[in-house]
Amino acid sequence: MRHDPALTAATLLALTGGPANITSVTHCMTRLRLGVADPATVDGAGLRALPAVLGVVEDGATWQLVLGPGIVDQVTAEFEEAVRRGRRAGPEAPESGTGTAAGAGTVAGTGATDSTPDPTPADSAPPRIPTPTATELAVRGERLRLGRRERNATPFKTALRRVAAVFVPLIPALIGCGILAGINGLLVNAGWLPGLTPALAAIASGFMALIAVFVGYNAAKEFGGTPVLGGAVAAVVVYPGVAKVAAFGVQLAPGQGGVLGALAAALLATRVEKWCRGRLPGALDVLLTPTVTVLVSGLVTLYGLMYAAGAVASAIGTSANWLLSTTGAFAGLILGGLFLPLVMLGLHQTLIPIHTTLIEQQGYTVLLPLLAMAGAGQVGGALAVYVRLRHDTGLRTTIRSALPAGLLGVGEPLIYGVSLPLGRPFVTACVGGAAGGAFVGFFAMLGDKVGATAIGPSGWALFPLLTGNRGPGTAIAVYGGGLLTGYAVGFAATYLFGFARRPDVAKAA
Template sequence: MHNDPASTATAVLHRVGGPANVVSVAHCMTRLRLTLADPAAVDEEGLRALPGVLGVVSDGPTRQVVLGPGVVDEVTAEVEARVAAAGRPEPAATRPGERTTPVRTAVRRVANVFVPLIPALIGCGILSGVNGLLLNTGLLPALTPALSAIAAAFLALIAVFVGHNTAKEFGGTPVLGGAVAAVVVYPGVAKVTAFGTHLAPGQGGVLGALAAALLATRVEKWVRGRVPDALDVLLTPTVTVLVSGLVTLYGLMYTAGAVATAVGTAANWLLATAGAAAGLLLGGLFLPLVMLGLHQALIPVHTTLIEQQGYTVLLPLLAMAGAGQVGAALAVYVRLRHDASLPTLSLRTTIRSALPAGLLGVGEPLIYGVSLPLGRPFLTACAGGAAGGAFVGFFAMLGTKVGATAIGPSGWALFPLLTGNRGAGAAVAVYGGGLLTGYLVGFLATYVFGFPRRPRVGAPA
């Protein structure tokens, strides 16, 4: 694996058609996301074969290059510097012949809005957990008000950041998107009556902010195309904020609030009445979603639940997929312990290096380096995730909900963020039991069913 981010950046850019072929650069916790002007210029096989590249997800003009946590930040910085020096080409979306589904395009764009917010959600979520621990134990009472303010401030104003990123992603002026979205959380909206009731600050949450900023972007483009250039600087921002702000107050906040309430009600109902089945389904299907990059579509749902209830009950269920993956990888390692062939020794080395990340909830190294190339272990890993999800969901049916105060981490890294309706202790116990169940079922399913015949390492079994 390349230890030099500069070398990795150079190699990746060479295989995607060079810096001049890159329209935009972004990254999440593990993936470098490149939007390309000409996807046909990509050397797919060469890109996948690069040392340090754990996998590649192709989605129309976008390539998601899986590099792993930590490494991706450094490589992204190097890629951004080279792309900036090369200049910006014509956006891929304007070129003919691109093939991508509307659903995947929408998921990618929503991810571009919310993924940059994850580091702040993680940091504030951990501080919130620490503050709760201090409050419960009575320690450092002089510090808890400050910690509470620091932990809660970002979430209280997250609508502004969502609005800013939405306008930026959809071609509007970011600050105008943020200005209109700020209406959602402004305390003065309590004096506004819509649909016969007073609005509440924050009503509609991130969904309202997203809708408000999308509207602002459309209004801005419409106005800018119709006013004289001499008046653009005065009229465009004024009309954009006025029209979008009024529609937000007298329509979007109420509607988005109803949708957000429905999301929370549906999640609670699902876990209370069919928690085991829901956990089985969510835990079992999450690895394929991660593999395709579609898991980012759930970020607005998680964020809405955190805004409403203080935690998302879905993330602990989905995190069980990583447990199944770890169990499956361990079974592969054990089953191949007597095979001294070079490909097997290389695979066992990959498992040893990827397991720590897997235990901390970063599943891509094990997905692309181990289970997916072997074929059947990927399916048995999904079975382990389904079992862990069913375990956590079963306890939800019994009245013990497990939630995460932030999104991003999973595996062992999620423990500091756990809470629930019966306190952090019960949440930690149930979540830990789910992880053990996922490890065990993933291991046993892979050990027994993952190798019906001697596998060919590097190819589907």
């Protein structure tokens, strides 16, 4: 079913309290992320009832609406335009019934009908344990979401989400440049188009060379500072002239500390700026605040943060290599098994700084292919549910609509529409992800490392970004084997252990 982005955006705006209630609008590959002034005015039930909304993650004043790849870009653009129009026009009463008809007769975020008739008459069917209908699953999912919201509203997790918000807007550029870097590598290895490869290398590497500036800009914006000041201080990290500066008796290198140093520099700049603005009179504020902010933060960055962040970044790379070379199978099992809960909570984006650091150091991140196995377990588990619950047409419709996105690594539709409300299939899907991660990690122990040149996609969509120490061919083979392992184990674990008792499925009339 195709959705009108303009109509979807208008409905979402009405259900989130209107233009006056929206404080921020961003998006990643699949989610529209909204900051709201008053969470109480957001109609959570109405949002979940929209067929276009595949899932909702609440965290106080931040709402994440899972819309899926492609559509999220269109809806975000329409949503931002609707907010601008609404603010120019002033407060208006929302149209009656806005968003209600869109979700009438459907299960929250699934598109399935509320009633699921059993094609077999009750008197001719053998006794069986009743299984949840799509409507009952939606109710369970709502309860789970409310419980998670209460348990996860901690300062630490809120801080992690804010750090993630710094990096999420960078994902499209990371994906585009990563794919170009992969294509360029293939051309160089094959000896093709030697006149074009230098240009491709420049295009693919330009963003990564200046990513610190973008991180600093976004960090200052997210944490309440002036974005351009955050970018200015973070630019110190990648400026070639830092090679003439020595800190702790060690000569600095341009880019030392990478995105971690840029993030720390921008956070410091925000704190200094806020301190200055609270103490300087208006006449001096416009001159002294930016000067003091850049000077103090820049000096601390040069003589402290770059050195410290560089040490942390080196430790991350060394630890990742050691972990995979010595305990690869076990590490893959843990990472692949625990990633789905992070996606469920919306915390998976907090790993972006680690991925980016590894890409800066080694040219690829070895963690992303391991984590991507969680999606394979989810797909296998959903297929098992589809086979086992043949009588539940509503749930099977949900699985059919969400499965293509799941194969491309977008797991939220299957999480919120199928496995999480059912309970046990969520756990068995994690088992499948753990098995796939162990498969990829085992080959890392043998010396065949698999990495991704960029972050963002997973599942089948990750194949164009794969590389490794043995070349892209070996990386693709190992990663493909991991996906098949995740599918198979996720299916088997869910089919055998995903239900309290195997339901007796009546033969179709």
